[in-house]
Amino acid sequence: MRPNERFDLNNLTPAQILSLGYLVIILIGAILLSLPIATASGKSMPFIDALFTATSATAVTGLIVENTSIFFSIFGQVVIMVLIQIGGLGIMTMSTLFAFLVGKKITLKERLIIQADLDQFQLSGLIRLVRYVLLVTFMIEGTGALILFTRLIQEYSLGKALYLSVFHAISAFNNAGFDLFGNSLEGFTGDITINLVITTLIILGGIGFAVIAELYSGKRKFKDYSLQTKLVLSVTAFLIVIGTVVFFFLEYSNPETMGGLSFGKKALASYFLSITPRTAGFNTVPTGALKSSTLFFVIILMFIGASPGSTGGGVKTTTFGALFAVVYAMVTGRSDVELFKRRLAKEVIFKALSIIMISLLLIVAVTMVLTITENMKFLDLFFETVSAFGTVGLSTGVTGELSVIGKLLITITMFAGRVGPLTLALAIGRKEETANIRYPEEKILVG
Template identity: 55%
Template sequence: MKLRQMKAIKLNPAQVLALGFAGLIIIGGALLNLPIASEDGESIGFIDSLFTAASAVCVTGLVVVNTAAHWTLFGKIVIILLIQMGGLGFMTMATLLALLLGKKITLKERLVIQEGLNQFSLQGVVKLTKYVIFSTLTIEAIGAIFLSTRFIPIYGIKTGIGFSIFHSISAFCNAGFDITGNSIVPFVGDIVINGTIAMLIILGGLGFSVYADLTSHKGIRKTSLHTKLVLLSTAMLLVIGFVFIFIIEYNNPKTLGSLSFLEKIVASMFQAVIPRTAGFNSVDIGGLTKATSFLIIILMFIGGSPGSTAGGIKTTTFGVIILSITSVLKGNTDVVAFKKRIPYELIFRALAVLGISLVLVVFVTMVLTLTEVKNSFLDLLFETTSAFATVGLTRGITPELSSVGKLILTFTMFAGRIGPLTLGIALAKKQGKDKGSFRYPEEKIMIG
């Protein structure tokens, strides 16, 4: 269906986005279900192809088969295209096509772009879309060049270039798909590969509006509160993750124990970055201690930043909630950050995103405990959070899931990709309709 024809259908931008992503998943699933997509020449099956397509479009990275071994070149091209379209958003890709064809962007289309990029205003959304496309292609190209300096000597020119492009796109889009066969584990001590992929993940998870803000100002002090909160919360989460993983896993023979001191630092930093949310790993995730696994669950749930390729409830949501708690403990009336007051509407929306996300993760985990009785609760909670936050990390249970479990996680990935991106703005629109000519009387209840 053409975007212009959507005018005749009364769909709000959030619904258009949901249908767009669902359409990409179905098309991708159909293509991956073709025999030419599998190395054995046989169809992988509808559920597995749909799961893989959802994982690619939702830039998650959970896989039911080994990506390198199972898929043909055709299948891998389909997957990386789905990752690119899913990471940027289907409206961004549609806008690129419209611009190339010289077509005008209608108001309806601008509203959908606004929703997809998580912007508060229609002003400049087309300009921001152009910036998103340009910066994405530029960063991915630079990342591929750095990766090629290591992959070409190892795999040869043709394969090395292919590996470099694939992993650069997968990393920047925070997808976590790999075609090495074992993620980044063979390169656990390689500073260039680990550093490049980690930087691509971080850049992909910051958000395009942050890039635009940083490039339009000469110093961080002059940037918006959003940019400052994103950078501060991201830095804090990375440092906390690194220190915790380095200390707890230092002597764990299943993860860091057998590595040199430098390799332990590189691996700890990499593992602290991947919950941003990309499913790459350089050590065995199933071998992590329970404490580290639970920390990663928390980091995955928080995820990246709004308007980025990452998932989760977002760093700004987490930051606003922490600031609100701090404000209550100090007895302050207003929630303040960097000498700026945060509106109560944003606090309510942050709480709504947190509450709905928690309910979804808890509910899905409970259902999986009934359908996947062979797996432990920690493994299922880890898998559910990874799917919801579109991370792609797993403790090794994804291929063993039942058909029902795969379908449940397919929906969870879809809900995680759509929900956190659109819920805040959707709630803000509804708030305007609730304002009437009167207010109900106030009455207190006991809290805590």
């Protein structure tokens, strides 16, 4: 960061820098994917489809208009893999930075400017942090790939097994959900190794770097952890358990999903199904064959999503936890909103509320336009929209059949779902205490 770049930075907000960065990467990816060498057939794909795929990969969403394993060449697949890694790392690094800045009075922009100006130590601290994120990412992905390899070598040649292991370890840890098997992980529904490795990678990628760092810091007792870590771990555990139980009962006798499996494999498939909506997007049972009730529950999990400072999307586990704390405080008549014997700041509660409301508004608006432009079932379109917004990538199978407007809309939703909540959080963090007039308070009756 040279001093002469300082004025440009000064003109752009961090939110704009982030969005612009993503946009540039997506456009480069789209151009590469629209080249003839990117496809197996050697014929270039329509630009709207290339744009859709590049956005889906960079936003680590995983919605696809073409089967990744069949349609793309190795070149195309590697482009997708690199986009996933850049997208996942980018969001993880950026949001981890923000996570470490939480509670500090200065904004990232101010910090960047400060660093450019005077504070060499701070800058080296940031670089150290980014290096640490990279190191942990590659260690986890490497370990995951290694274990996947021991299983896949039983079915594939050495080179193919290695390639598949690396691709899926990256795709899982970055919560991208892209696969090279053609039918996601439906060929491994009851496979314990694949299921446990993939779900563990998803969970580690989804709980956020700050939590991983704190877990690794040597603190032994739960009560010693920060509120953030306590909340992330509790909500994550809660959602996994409740999801597993609910899906097990709802799909128990569905012949098209897990009806034909043994008791243990039903439990495994339910466990996988409870983890993948937040927000990996792999599937071991066909999503389109799930019951309406199951799909609706999946939608809720997709909306909640993963944890801050992670590769996952959604409104985030902490947002969800904060809301429950607010509702609990209200119902029990307390004036303080409390979680694990800590008081939540008013700003945090407002931020959580705003994120949920704006997300709901976006989903409602997109779903409504889709119900106009597409001639498809409401639940499928609703599902697709939440999946795109939460960068999940699960689909009941309508993605490829969307109209051009539909594809464009889902592309924008993926982009908004990726950079949106974060930039929103940023924008909100940047309080302008410049209002000179403070209006008198007046009550209204709600509800």
